Amino acid sequence: MRHIISVLLENEAGALSRVAGLFSARGYNIESLTVAPTDDPTQSRMTLVTVGNDDVVEQIKKQLNKLIDTIKLLDLSEGPHIERELMMVKVRAERADREELKRLVDIFRAKIIDVTDTSFVVELTGDSEKLDAFIDAVPKGLIIEVVRTGPSGISRGPQGLML
Amino acid sequence: MELSGAEIVVQALIDEGVEYVFGYPGGAVLHIYDALFQQDRVKHILVRHEQGASHAADGYARATGRCGVCLVTSGPGATNAVTGIATAYMDSIPMVILSGQVPTPVIGSDAFQEVDTVGITRPCVKHNFLVQDVRDLAETLRKAFFIATSGRPGPVLVDIPKDTTDPNVKIPYRYPREIAMRSYRPVSKGHPGQIRQAVEAMLAARRPVLYTGGGVILGEASPLLRQLVRATGFPITSTLMGLGAYPMTDRQFIGMLGMHGTYEANMAMHETDCLVAIGARFDDRVTGKIEHFCPHATIIHVDVDPSSISKNVRVDIPIVGPVASVLEDMLRLLAEARCDPERAAIVEWWARIEQWREINCLSYDRANDKIKPQLAVETLYRITDGALYLTSDVGQHQMFAAQFYPFDQPRRWINSGGLGTMGFGLPAAMGVQLAFPEAQVACISGEASILMCIQELATCKQYELPIKILLLNNGYMGMVRQWQELFYESRYSHSYVDALPDFVQLTESFGHVGMRVEKPDELEGALREAFALKDRCVFLDVVVDPTENVYPMIVAGKGHHEMHLSPERELA
Numbered sequence: 001m002r003h004i005i006s007v008l009l010e011n012e013a014g015a016l017s018r019v020a021g022l023f024s025a026r027g028y029n030i031e032s033l034t035v036a037p038t039d040d041p042t043q044s045r046m047t048l049v050t051v052g053n054d055d056v057v058e059q060i061k062k063q064l065n066k067l068i069d070t071i072k073l074l075d076l077s078e079g080p081h082i083e084r085e086l087m088m089v090k091v092r093a094e095r096a097d098r099e100e101l102k103r104l105v106d107i108f109r110a111k112i113i114d115v116t117d118t119s120f121v122v123e124l125t126g127d128s129e130k131l132d133a134f135i136d137a138v139p140k141g142l143i144i145e146v147v148r149t150g151p152s153g154i155s156r157g158p159q160g161l162m163l
Numbered sequence: 164m165e166l167s168g169a170e171i172v173v174q175a176l177i178d179e180g181v182e183y184v185f186g187y188p189g190g191a192v193l194h195i196y197d198a199l200f201q202q203d204r205v206k207h208i209l210v211r212h213e214q215g216a217s218h219a220a221d222g223y224a225r226a227t228g229r230c231g232v233c234l235v236t237s238g239p240g241a242t243n244a245v246t247g248i249a250t251a252y253m254d255s256i257p258m259v260i261l262s263g264q265v266p267t268p269v270i271g272s273d274a275f276q277e278v279d280t281v282g283i284t285r286p287c288v289k290h291n292f293l294v295q296d297v298r299d300l301a302e303t304l305r306k307a308f309f310i311a312t313s314g315r316p317g318p319v320l321v322d323i324p325k326d327t328t329d330p331n332v333k334i335p336y337r338y339p340r341e342i343a344m345r346s347y348r349p350v351s352k353g354h355p356g357q358i359r360q361a362v363e364a365m366l367a368a369r370r371p372v373l374y375t376g377g378g379v380i381l382g383e384a385s386p387l388l389r390q391l392v393r394a395t396g397f398p399i400t401s402t403l404m405g406l407g408a409y410p411m412t413d414r415q416f417i418g419m420l421g422m423h424g425t426y427e428a429n430m431a432m433h434e435t436d437c438l439v440a441i442g443a444r445f446d447d448r449v450t451g452k453i454e455h456f457c458p459h460a461t462i463i464h465v466d467v468d469p470s471s472i473s474k475n476v477r478v479d480i481p482i483v484g485p486v487a488s489v490l491e492d493m494l495r496l497l498a499e500a501r502c503d504p505e506r507a508a509i510v511e512w513w514a515r516i517e518q519w520r521e522i523n524c525l526s527y528d529r530a531n532d533k534i535k536p537q538l539a540v541e542t543l544y545r546i547t548d549g550a551l552y553l554t555s556d557v558g559q560h561q562m563f564a565a566q567f568y569p570f571d572q573p574r575r576w577i578n579s580g581g582l583g584t585m586g587f588g589l590p591a592a593m594g595v596q597l598a599f600p601e602a603q604v605a606c607i608s609g610e611a612s613i614l615m616c617i618q619e620l621a622t623c624k625q626y627e628l629p630i631k632i633l634l635l636n637n638g639y640m641g642m643v644r645q646w647q648e649l650f651y652e653s654r655y656s657h658s659y660v661d662a663l664p665d666f667v668q669l670t671e672s673f674g675h676v677g678m679r680v681e682k683p684d685e686l687e688g689a690l691r692e693a694f695a696l697k698d699r700c701v702f703l704d705v706v707v708d709p710t711e712n713v714y715p716m717i718v719a720g721k722g723h724h725e726m727h728l729s730p731e732r733e734l735a
Contacts, residue, residue, distance in 0.1 A: 014293070068346060
């Protein structure tokens with residue numbers, strides 16, 4: 001099953017490589033990983049997406065918690081939560097395709113953030129499935145490149161992942 | 164007090180109460196060595212290879228329970244120490260490794276003797292640090308000792324760039340006594356509800372087994388374990404790492420379990436209805452095939468490390484907490500409990516265990532004109548009254564020692580269990596002998612293992628360490644040869660140690676006493692002679708039967724109930 005895990009880490013040099021190293025050393029899957037400092041610059045917040053059966057995911061969480069740099073951890077998939085991912089897509093936008101692409105952008109509530117005579121860059125935020133759906137919806141052969149951040153997540157309700 | 168970084172390192176060691184540092188100098192740590200030279204509180208032991216430094220610090224830690232410390236230079240100094248660091252990590256040994264690093268401005272430029280030590284050691288340390296500023300040194304060192312010795316212990320490495328130890332840069336020094344880390348708070352007590360549930364399961368058990376490991380020794384819980392065994396009347400088995408936590412000569416001890424454990428211990432594991440695992444981690448050498456592991460049991464697991472729980476075997480009643488504190492709680496609940504253990508059922512259970520015990524699974528051919536390795540260990544036990552600190556290398560001799568030298572005290576059996584590091588025994592014995600100068604310390608080894616750290620004989624000479632080395636010389640990498648005999652149709656691919664040195668001459672060239680023993684009737688006399696030389700390091704090259712194998716044995720991938728006693732004695 002897919003799990004999305006939030007980790008509050010000490011913002012120390014090497015903390016990210018400890019996490020990455022843990023996954024490769026123990027043979028865990030890692031689908032995506034995003035990390036950046038929080039409002040408190042001494043802390044980083046990481047969101048990682050992994051896939052595994054319950055026993056494996058339980059071990060992943062324990063091993064992450066065991067890292068000395070880990071302050072707190074939450075498996076967002078255990079409760080109601082929101083996921084967002086940012087994607088930028090560069091598409092070929094020749095005369096004939098421009099209107100169709102603009103319609104798609106409207107339907108997905110995306111934004112065109114760069115325009116040339118022959119191309120658009122489209123920015124789109126949402127959960128990962130919505131981003132997948134947009135890619136599928138773009139007519140074949142028009143996509144030049146895709147860049148995605150991987151999902152970030154936060155739980156619903158007033159509770160926060162903090163010290 | 165204003166100190167340089169180098170002086171801070173040394174002063175921090177003094178403030179930590181460090182007795183010995185095992186190390187080897189080099190460019191990046193010269194400032195630190197200069198500061199060491201100018202004091203006499205911390206004693207430095209000069210090894211002959213950095214692997215020896217990390218093993219010696221490890222041996223010191225295992226024997227004393229205190230943190231071992233080693234000091235190595237950058238680059239090859241650090242990489243040489245890695246085997247010893249990984250050895251300590253696998254067995255959860257508290258150790259602080261100080262490694263020199265090239266100066267911060269040139270880090271990343273492939274400078275002379277530069278290596279990414281923090282990167283290389285990351286997977287085999289509990290934690291590591293790269294010191295970027297001399298002002299961080301004292302606190303980082305305090306953190307390193309705190310992390311290494313608390314919770315589930317382990318090695319912590321502090322990488323110290325040369326410029327942070329500059330003798331010309333002095334800063335005010337204050338060593339933090341207490342350290343609080345928001346991201347690291349080891350548990351101090353087990354969950355009362357879980358402990359209660361465990362005790363209830365134990366009281367209801369009809370065929371219980373206590374299965375204990377190195378965690379009992381690391382957690383200083385040996386006296387409490389003894390009380391628990393008495394209070395319950397349960398049989399107890401132990402892993403290789405836990406030997407001595409409970410007296411092995413006691414009737415309630417049913418032997419080591421696992422691949423080369425006793426028949427009675429493994430059968431009891433297979434038939435138990437309540438397994439109480441304490442400070443043990445369900446290693447594959449212990450469990451055999453997981454699908455066959457304890458098929459009838461409710462499994463209780465006490466461990467200070469939550470990630471040990473349900474890692475290999477799914478546990479029914481987990482208890483996360485320090486072993487000593489949990490055992491105290493268990494004993495209190497047992498004393499308060501209104502009902503007793505199932506005495507009648509347990510009497511029956513013991514009768515069954517005694518039947519297995521009667522098979523005498525450790526018997527071997529005593530009437531032989533060659534020295535059997537088992538006989539050598541038994542004789543060692545007899546003439547030392549079982550009182551040795553015994554270190555071991557890895558292989559057949561290690562298993563024979565575990566089977567035939569019953570330890571009655573914790574911290575006497577010093578061996579590399581998890582990583583299985585050949586070359587561990589001799590340097591580890593140095594650490595033990597320095598910690599206990601008056602104690603009898605011996606290293607049991609094989610002719611293959613001993614050559615991996617033989618250079619440390621020079622260290623033994625320099626510090627006059629009267630270690631006794633018992634070499635079971637069979638001319639083979641015995642355990643490799645055994646597996647090749649059993650599983651590769653006796654194709655002994657490169658397991659024969661051709662061109663062995665003359666160990667007697669070799670030892671004597673290092674300034675020690677060398678003896679060679681070839682016949683069974685010379686064995687006891689030679690051992691007595693060796694141990695009578697109280698002030699000398701003695702190397703006994705004992706030529707043993709090259710064809711002897713370690714039995715009983717559970718072949719990898721089999722269950723506890725599928726033991727082989729020996730080729731001659733198969734079970735129905």
